[in-house]
Amino acid sequence: MSQDPILGVAFEKGDVRGFLHMPAGGSELGLVITHGAGSNCQAPLLIAVASAFCDEGISVLRCDLPFRQKRPKGPPSPAMAAADRAGLRSAVRALRALAPGRTYLGGHSYGGRQASMLAAEEAKVADALLLLSYPLHPPQKPDQLRSAHFPKIHAPTIFVHGTSDPFGTLDEMEAAVKMIPAPTLLLPIEGAGHDLKQGRFNLRALVSALRDNCSQAT
Numbered sequence: 001m002s003q004d005p006i007l008g009v010a011f012e013k014g015d016v017r018g019f020l021h022m023p024a025g026g027s028e029l030g031l032v033i034t035h036g037a038g039s040n041c042q043a044p045l046l047i048a049v050a051s052a053f054c055d056e057g058i059s060v061l062r063c064d065l066p067f068r069q070k071r072p073k074g075p076p077s078p079a080m081a082a083a084d085r086a087g088l089r090s091a092v093r094a095l096r097a098l099a100p101g102r103t104y105l106g107g108h109s110y111g112g113r114q115a116s117m118l119a120a121e122e123a124k125v126a127d128a129l130l131l132l133s134y135p136l137h138p139p140q141k142p143d144q145l146r147s148a149h150f151p152k153i154h155a156p157t158i159f160v161h162g163t164s165d166p167f168g169t170l171d172e173m174e175a176a177v178k179m180i181p182a183p184t185l186l187l188p189i190e191g192a193g194h195d196l197k198q199g200r201f202n203l204r205a206l207v208s209a210l211r212d213n214c215s216q217a218t
Helices: 044-055 066-070 078-096 110-121 170-177 203-216
Strands: 009-013 016-021 030-034 059-063 103-108 128-132 157-162 184-189
Touching: 016 044, 016 078, 030 044, 030 078, 030 110, 044 059, 044 203, 059 078, 066 078, 078 103, 078 110, 103 110, 110 128, 128 203, 157 170, 157 203, 170 184, 184 203
Parallel strands: 030 059, 030 103, 103 128, 128 157, 157 184
Antiparallel strands: 009 016, 016 059
16 A cells, blocks of 8 residues: 555554554654544544654554543543553554654653653663653643652653643653653743644654764664
8 A cells, every 4th residue: 555645545454553654665663653542543633743753764554542442532540641651652663563663752741751661661672762742731720640650660751842731831741851860852832822823843864863862872
């Protein structure tokens, strides 16, 4: 099946469902990326990220989390969180069969949170993390932090965060990121909210930053 240069090709294997973007000639490097609580792997942000990474020679699997596979709309329930992490683990395994080199793992908002929790639970699940709009706390509830697992993350981690994100200010993010005992980078997007639709978002620079941060740890 031919691949659309922007949308990739539909991918389904076992409990993994999504779209695969493969550079011409294949690639040793891979990125698994997933969506937020109210979205799916067809989110424009994920498509843009996947296309940019593929253009830079990295294979990308953007996938639907298990909660989204069960129902097309609605937020995840706390009871599904472990299953969602298991789904990400399966996605990493599926992509590594095609791109057996370094594997990056990440997602937007809830998807990024589950990716980070999986990395805290299993140190070797990914070589680096890419977390877009990490939901550090619910809006207007800064005391309900979602960073208790950060000290257990040993993979290089890049955070992309809007300066107007209600799920965490840049100051709050900077303090939280320091808890991670691995190379980290916080990339602020001026004027962007949680959806990252506003502001200047240099995707090519993001690819370079992820590669560089991963190299620091080797």
